[in-house]
Each structure stands twice: as C-alpha cells, then as structure tokens.
Amino acid sequence: MNPGYRDILTELEKDAFKEIINIAFGKAAASLADIIGLYVILSVPKVEVLQPDEIQHFIERELNETKGLNIIEQYYMGKIRGAAFLVLSYENSKQLLSLLEKDESKDSFNFFSIAMLEQETVTEIGNIIIGACVSKMAELLKDFVTYTPPRFIGGKFSGRDLPPKLFDKETYAIVLKTIFQFENKNISGFLFLVNSVESLDWLKKAIHDYMQHYGYE
Amino acid sequence: MDTNNIYTTQICDMMNIGIVVLDREFKIHYWNRWMELHSGIMRENILNLQLFDFFPNLNNPKFMRNCKSLFTFGNYYFLSQKLHHFIFPFKPVSASDFQFENMQQSGSIFPIRNEKNEIDYICIAVHDVTELVAYEQKLLEMTKRDVLTGIYNRRYLEERMKDEFEKHTRYNRTLSLIVFDIDHFKGINDTCGHQYGDYILKSIVSIVKPCLRTVDVFARYGGEEFCCLLPETDIEAAARVAERLKDAVAVQEYFFQNTLIRVTISLGVAKANENLRTIDALFKKADDALYEAKKNGRNRVVTAKI
Numbered sequence: 001m002n003p004g005y006r007d008i009l010t011e012l013e014k015d016a017f018k019e020i021i022n023i024a025f026g027k028a029a030a031s032l033a034d035i036i037g038l039y040v041i042l043s044v045p046k047v048e049v050l051q052p053d054e055i056q057h058f059i060e061r062e063l064n065e066t067k068g069l070n071i072i073e074q075y076y077m078g079k080i081r082g083a084a085f086l087v088l089s090y091e092n093s094k095q096l097l098s099l100l101e102k103d104e105s106k107d108s109f110n111f112f113s114i115a116m117l118e119q120e121t122v123t124e125i126g127n128i129i130i131g132a133c134v135s136k137m138a139e140l141l142k143d144f145v146t147y148t149p150p151r152f153i154g155g156k157f158s159g160r161d162l163p164p165k166l167f168d169k170e171t172y173a174i175v176l177k178t179i180f181q182f183e184n185k186n187i188s189g190f191l192f193l194v195n196s197v198e199s200l201d202w203l204k205k206a207i208h209d210y211m212q213h214y215g216y217e
Numbered sequence: 218m219d220t221n222n223i224y225t226t227q228i229c230d231m232m233n234i235g236i237v238v239l240d241r242e243f244k245i246h247y248w249n250r251w252m253e254l255h256s257g258i259m260r261e262n263i264l265n266l267q268l269f270d271f272f273p274n275l276n277n278p279k280f281m282r283n284c285k286s287l288f289t290f291g292n293y294y295f296l297s298q299k300l301h302h303f304i305f306p307f308k309p310v311s312a313s314d315f316q317f318e319n320m321q322q323s324g325s326i327f328p329i330r331n332e333k334n335e336i337d338y339i340c341i342a343v344h345d346v347t348e349l350v351a352y353e354q355k356l357l358e359m360t361k362r363d364v365l366t367g368i369y370n371r372r373y374l375e376e377r378m379k380d381e382f383e384k385h386t387r388y389n390r391t392l393s394l395i396v397f398d399i400d401h402f403k404g405i406n407d408t409c410g411h412q413y414g415d416y417i418l419k420s421i422v423s424i425v426k427p428c429l430r431t432v433d434v435f436a437r438y439g440g441e442e443f444c445c446l447l448p449e450t451d452i453e454a455a456a457r458v459a460e461r462l463k464d465a466v467a468v469q470e471y472f473f474q475n476t477l478i479r480v481t482i483s484l485g486v487a488k489a490n491e492n493l494r495t496i497d498a499l500f501k502k503a504d505d506a507l508y509e510a511k512k513n514g515r516n517r518v519v520t521a522k523i
Contacts, residue, residue: 028290035285120300124283131292144334147293149325 008049008172008200009207016211020140021045021176027139028132036128039183042191046177049197055173059192062177063087070119071153072126076134078145080203082173082196084134086126088189093122095187123152129180133191141206172197235305235322235343238329241288243268246338255307255320255345272305287328287339294326298346309347316354321347363437365415366422374436374444381434381448382496385489393455395445396503397462397484400515402441405480409473417471417480424465428458452488452520459484459518467516481516483507490523 009017025042032038050058063069070093072086088096097118127150138145174195181188197203229236230250238247245268248260258271269276283294296304298321307320322343329338361373369377378394385392399405399421406414418441425443429435434446445462447455463482471478485506493499502521510519 031289035289036282116299120297123295124279127292127294128283128286128290131286131290135290135292144291144330146291149293149295 008197009174009204012211013204013207014047014049016207017174018045018047020207020210021047021137024136024140025133025178028129028136031136032129032132038125038128040129041181041183042133043179043181048175048177050173050175052173055175055194058175059085062192063190065089067156069154069156070122072123072130072150073153074127074130074150075148076138076145077147078138079143079199079206080138080141080145080195081198083194084130085192085194086130086189087192088122088126088187092187092189093118095185096121096125098185119152119154123150126150129191133178134193137193140210141203142209143206172200233345235324235341237268237341237343238338239268239284239341240338243284247340251343252305255310256305274306275304284326284339287326288336291328291330291336296322296324296326298323298350304341304343310345311348316351317347320345321350366419366437368422368426369434369436371436371438374434374438374446377434378446378496378500381446382489382499384448391449391451392489392499393447393450393452393486394488394499394503395447395455395459395462395484395486396438396500396507397443397445397459397482398507398511399441400481400483400511405478409478413473420469420471421466421480421482424469425462428461428465452486452523455486455488456518456520459486459520463516463518483510483515484518485510485521486518487521488523492523 022044025045029040029042032040046062048058068090070088070090072084074084074086076082076084130150131147134145134147174197176191176193176195178191179188180191229247232249233251235251235255236247236249237245237252240246244265245263246265248258248263253259256271263271286292287294301322303319303322304324305322307322309317309320323346324341324343326339326341328336329340331337361369363370381390381392384390399417402414402417405417418437421443422435422437425445426435429445430447432448434444436444436446438444445458447458450458463484466480466482469480471480485503485508487493487499487503487506489499493502506519506521510517513519
C-alpha cells in the first residue's frame with residue numbers, strides 16, 4: 001500500500017470537496033423536486049479516499065445488509081469518471097411503485113408482472129437520481145459527463161460489480177456515500193459514487209478554483 | 218442544429234434505426250429516413266412541429282418526467298420493449314409479424330450538447346425488435362406445449378400445479394385434480410399401429426378440451442396419461458366434469474379398416490386438503506383413484522376419499 005495515499009487531498013481540499021458535493025446534492029434534490037416532482041432528501045455525504053481493493057469492503061461495511069438488495073449501476077464519463085450504485089432493499093423497491101401517479105401504475109399492471117414493473121420503476125427512478133447527483137457534482141467542478149444506460153442488478157452487492165477497467169491498481173478512488181429518503185414516504189436507500197481519480201491535478205485545480213471563488217484562498 | 222453535414226445526414230439516413238431530435242418544447246428538429254418510411258410522414262411535413270400532435274401516446278407523465286430529467290441532468294433514458302412494447306405506433310414490417318398489432322420497439326433517449334456543453338436537444342433512437350420478440354414468444358410457447366397434441370406439456374403442468382397449490386395453501390383456495398388415462402391404449406397401438414394411436418390421442422384431446430374451462434390446465438402428463446388441474450373447483454364439481462369427459466369420449470366412434478372401435482378412459486379425481494401437504498401427495502391421491510377405476514373395470518370415475 002502506498003503510504004499516505006489518503007493524503008492525496010489535503011484536509012482543506014477534502015473539506016472543500018465535501019462542501020462541493022454537499023451543495024451539488026442539495027441542488028440535485030432541488031431540481032428533482034422542481035422539475036421532476038420527486039421529493040428526495042439527501043443526507044450530508046460521507047467522503048472517503050480509497051484504493052481500488054478497499055472499495056468493495058467499504059461498501060459492504062456501509063450497507064447494513066448485503067443481501068436482498070436491488071442495485072442500479074450506471075457508469076459516467078467526463079474528466080471525472082466513475083460508477084454509481086443506487087442500493088434499495090426489496091421492501092423499499094416495492095414501495096417505490098407508490099411514488100408513481102396512480103393512473104400510471106394501474107395502466108401498466110394490466111400488461112406486466114408486478115416484479116417486472118418493480119424492476120423497471122427502480123431502474124427509472126434510480127437513473128434519474130443518479131443523473132441528478134452526478135450531473136450537479138460535475139457542474140460544480142466545471143465538468144460534464146455522459147452516462148451508460150442504467151443496469152439493474154437484483155440480489156446482492158459483489159465486488160464483481162465494480163468495473164475493473166475503471167479502477168486499475170495505480171489509481172485512487174474518491175467514494176461518496178449518501179442516504180436518500182423520499183419525503184413523506186418511508187422509503188430510503190443508499191447512493192455510492194465511486195470516482196476514479198486518474199487526473200488528480202485536474203481535480204485539485206477544480207477544487208482550488210471553487211475555493212478561490214468562495215474566498216477560502 | 219447542423220444537419221447539413223453531408224456525411225452525418227447520409228449515415229443517419231442509411232442506419233436501420235429511427236432517429237428523432239427534439240427541442241425543449243418537444244418540437245421535432247430532425248426526422249430520419251427510417252422514421253419517414255415507417256410513419257409515412259415526410260420530413261418536410263413534420264419538422265418544427267409538436268411531437269405530441271402526431272404521437273399523443275407519448276404525452277404521458279412518464280415520458281415527460283424522463284425527458285425533463287434528460288434536459289436537466291443530461292442522463293440517459295432507456296425504453297425497454299418488455300415494458301413499453303413500442304414508442305411510435307408503427308405497423309410491423311414483415312407479414313410474419315402480424316401477430317403484433319404494432320412494430321415492437323426498444324429505444325433510448327440521450328442528450329445532445331452544443332459547443333458550450335448546454336443541452337438544447339435530445340435524441341430518440343428507435344430499434345425494430347419485432348422479429349426478436351416473435352422468436353422469444355415462439356420459444357416460450359414451445360417450452361409449454363406437447364408436440365403431438367398441442368395441449369400443455371408436463372413441464373408446464375408442474376409449474377402451474379406448484380403455483381395453484383401455493384394459492385391453495387396460502388389463501389385456502391379450492392383446488393381439484395383429474396388424472397385420466399386411455400383404456401387399453403397399448404392394444405390400440407399394437408393392432409392399429411402407432412400412427413393410429415397418435416390419431417386417437419389427438420382425437421381425445423379434441424373431445425376433452427371443449428368440456429373444460431379456459432382457467433383449467435389441461436396437459437399431457439405422459440404417453441396416454443392426461444391431467445386436468447381445476448382451480449376454484451370443489452370435488453363434487455370436479456367429479457361431474459370427470460363424468461362428462463368419460464361420457465363424451467365413450468360415445469365417439471372410430472373406424473379402423475372398416476371395424477368399429479370404441480375408446481374409453483378411466484379417471485381419478487382428488488381435491489387438495491390439509492392432509493395433503495404437497496403437490497405430489499395430491500397427485501398420488503388422484504393417481505391412486507385412477508388405479509382404482511382401472512381395477513374396478515375401467516370406463517369409470519373414482520373420486521378419492523378425503
């Protein structure tokens with residue numbers, strides 16, 4: 001292990017980055033409510049700098065339960081790139097259907113098994129939440145990203161779900177974890193963004209630009 | 218949008234997918250040749266007009282929600298054929314696809330950014346997957362059917378028995394089972410040949426089938442053994458159905474080389490109850506009753522005692 005790898009960002013940089021993410025997720029929540037009509041509360045994100053082989057362990061530790069999960073996985077690419085994992089329990093996935101307008105779900109019930117409708121709903125809502133959080137994060141870092149189609153994984157989280165090409169042994173990963181909760185509904189889940197730090201110089205510059213702009217420097 | 222680029226235009230027109238570009242007001246800014254071909258609407262008649270005026274089916278909350286998300290967050294929206302069947306209501310292309318009223322499509326919608334990385338447009342890409350879905354359905358159907366008689370096979374029967382038995386144990390739903398078998402079928406095969414035996418099997422199926430409801434599961438269990446799974450049916454009603462089947466088969470006359478043949482069936486009837494804890498136990502109960510019917514002289518129904 002590379003000694004001091006956690007120090008690739010200084011304490012100040014890390015705090016600034018946390019703040020950027022916090023603001024980004026706040027903006028994401030606001031846009032979700034204003035534009036899409038999804039009322040989501042996003043917790044203050046936890047930020048960790050990890051080596052690739054630690055990521056799986058970290059995510060497993062942060063989840064209370066590693067089985068009985070529905071996961072939406074989506075990759076994004078820009079100057080910042082990585083993988084997003086939105087994690088919901090089976091129970092919460094079921095309840096997600098109630099977020100849709102009543103007519104909408106009733107219509108679809110005629111054609112599909114409930115299991116399939118659930119899967120589609122989780123994928124759709126997951127796609128939107130991931131898009132909101134990642135795009136706002138990228139926006140504050142003056143970056144923009146493109147996405148792969150979301151992929152539904154039913155069952156459990158496993159290290160195999162991490163794309164090996166994205167994280168070779170030499171790079172670091174900045175892992176963000178937030179808990180999201182739908183307002184007035186007892187539905188919550190986790191969102192992990194695993195960012196590959198290939199271009200550390202770019203990230204540091206983006207953080208410093210932000211700090212300068214807000215008078216930290 | 219710069220659609221004048223000679224190469225891009227050619228590529229988009231030659232590709233075997235539909236491409237539509239929309240602005241924030243859902244006005245159409247690009248419509249490729251595939252879309253012209255399948256919609257019958259020429260480019261010049263649709264450009265700069267509202268998508269929903271032509272395709273009101275897309276004016277729904279789900280489509281709007283996802284398009285708004287695309288314009289705001291620049292993400293990606295995938296429309297699966299399984300859930301949507303189609304995006305644009307087009308006719309299927311080939312004559313063999315007429316089992317579908319509409320061309321089956323899957324599609325994706327993605328953002329298009331300008332030089333400043335702002336999203337002014339989104340693009341819908343549509344694939345025709347009708348043939349694929351037709352194959353999938355055909356294969357699915359084939360795994361359920363008996364090749365000779367066209368009724369359900371043992372695999373499907375066992376699947377359904379599991380489901381119906383689950384409903385019975387969970388929600389206390391009534392469930393009855395008839396097992397029957399053709400009397401002296403081996404003799405028919407030996408004297409008249411297997412082809413005639415096959416003919417008898419098909420004929421019996423065509424006699425029994427109209428006597429059952431569509432909710433009943435009628436399957437060929439093995440050689441000359443058949444099962445009728447009757448959901449929501451009490452044992453008395455099931456026994457009446459069995460009697461009807463027995464009589465319907467017995468009156469049919471067959472002629473083999475100018476000799477009259479009559480074919481009969483023996484039937485066993487059983488009902489799921491708290492003493493029969495598994496589907497196998499229910500099946501055995503009906504099968505034992507069938508054995509009893511055989512022993513007592515055939516061409517009869519025996520109802521299992523609870």
